[in-house]
Amino acid sequence: MVATEIPSVVLKSSTGRRRMPVIGMGSAPDFSCKSDTKEAIVEAIKQGYRHFDTAAAYGSEQALGEAITIGV
Numbered sequence: 001m002v003a004t005e006i007p008s009v010v011l012k013s014s015t016g017r018r019r020m021p022v023i024g025m026g027s028a029p030d031f032s033c034k035s036d037t038k039e040a041i042v043e044a045i046k047q048g049y050r051h052f053d054t055a056a057a058y059g060s061e062q063a064l065g066e067a068i069t070i071g072v
Contacts, residue, residue, distance in 0.1 A: 006048045024051030027060040041067035 008019045025044045027037060037060050041052065045067065052068075054060055 006050070021049070021051045023049070024053055025049050026053045027064050028053075028055075028058050035063075037063040038067045038070075042070050 007022045009022055010017050011020050025041065027041065041064055044052075052064055054064055
């Protein structure tokens, strides 16, 4: 499946203008296991997602890091 165009906004920063997606994927533990979380994030990367919400309380940092390593 081909990634579709993700809507984005241009933000000003001290190093210039940067695009940021206006949608993102949360990584809260809605999945039954961490491998499902990782697989979902890998698929999201394939679909064009570049913004992932996480928090220490979710416990999804490992799965997110592994998915980014695979998906990039």
